[in-house]
Amino acid sequence: MFRILIVEDDAELRQLFVRVLVKNAYTTVEAADGEQALEVLNRETVDLIISDIMMPGVDGYQLVASLREAGYSIPILMITAADSFTNMKKGFSLGTDDYMVKPVNVDEMLLRIQALLRRARMISERKQTIGSTVLNYDAMTVAYDNHHIALPLKEFQLLYKLVSHSGHIFTRQQIMDDIWGIDSYADPHTVEVHIGRLREKFKDNPDFAIVTIRGVGYKAVQQR
Structure with missing residues (x-):
């Protein structure tokens, strides 16, 4: 959105x-x-x-x-x-x-x-690229090397948000508001759980890493 x-x-x-x-x-x-x-x-x-x-x-x-x-x-x-x-x-x-x-x-x-x-190439493409990794918003898929991974909606939206602004730190509250909605009653640990799942799924991805900024939030960092 x-x-x-x-x-x-x-x-x-x-x-x-x-x-x-x-x-x-x-x-x-x-x-x-x-x-x-x-x-x-x-x-x-x-x-x-x-x-x-x-x-x-x-x-x-x-x-x-x-x-x-x-x-x-x-x-x-x-x-x-x-x-x-x-x-x-x-x-x-x-x-x-x-x-x-x-x-x-x-x-x-x-x-x-x-x-x-x-x-601004945001609607027409609905894609984000970081290194050789391509995120396709319409299909909610992430492709790199020989991998082609389909993600659940919230996981994809979270990853897309981080990658779209590589290097930018998002607070947990910003992520909750943007992905789950301002009026959401989701558990405060929801973001941490989804970050953990993404890290596990992309632990071998050579293009980016999701970094925790202690006490602040998260950011995606390009690695190649």
């Missing part, structure tokens, strides 16, 4: 975007301005950002510039009330991927989001 960060100081509009995106099977994270967005990105991973331009504090332009300077390649859809070529040009020059003018047609927004994710 793709996670989208909505950066908008208008709470009513922000909630509209949330409802539309959740209805269309996206997970959402919210921020009221660019500063909050940067704080979110320091602790969470997202697949796409929808950002207003005119916001108090750190505005949309500053947010985009900061992210691109920091090396983030996350697709960014800029939304603004200012319908001018100058504003559009500035946004694109800073690293915005697409641009919409308010009032926003949410059906068009969904199409643009899908296009941006396809461009």
Whole structure:
């Protein structure tokens, strides 16, 4: 499931975007301005950002510039009330991927989001590669060398999450929220159990290892 960060100081509009995106099977994270967005990105991973331009504090332009300077390649859809070529040009020059003018047609927004994710090779391929290992999301299979392993849903989603952001540390709570859901009543040790199963199944895999960061969480590390 793709996670989208909505950066908008208008709470009513922000909630509209949330409802539309959740209805269309996206997970959402919210921020009221660019500063909050940067704080979110320091602790969470997202697949796409929808950002207003005119916001108090750190505005949309500053947010985009900061992210691109920091090396983030996350697709960014800029939304603004200012319908001018100058504003559009500035946004694109800073690293915005697409641009919409308010009032926003949410059906068009969904199409643009899908296009941006396809461009990021996330929807069209639904695959992740680490070394010679290929994870196929649609088939929930992992292939490497002469091995072809089909995984249960939760195990695959957990491995896919780790491998998709190799080197990034995910806390147990982040994993629980993303894989089992925020309202899940799953046992707190569920993550450890699934990590153990994955390690056993891929103990001979030469491409990656799942590393425990004591007291923090887990990450996948590429080995070749």
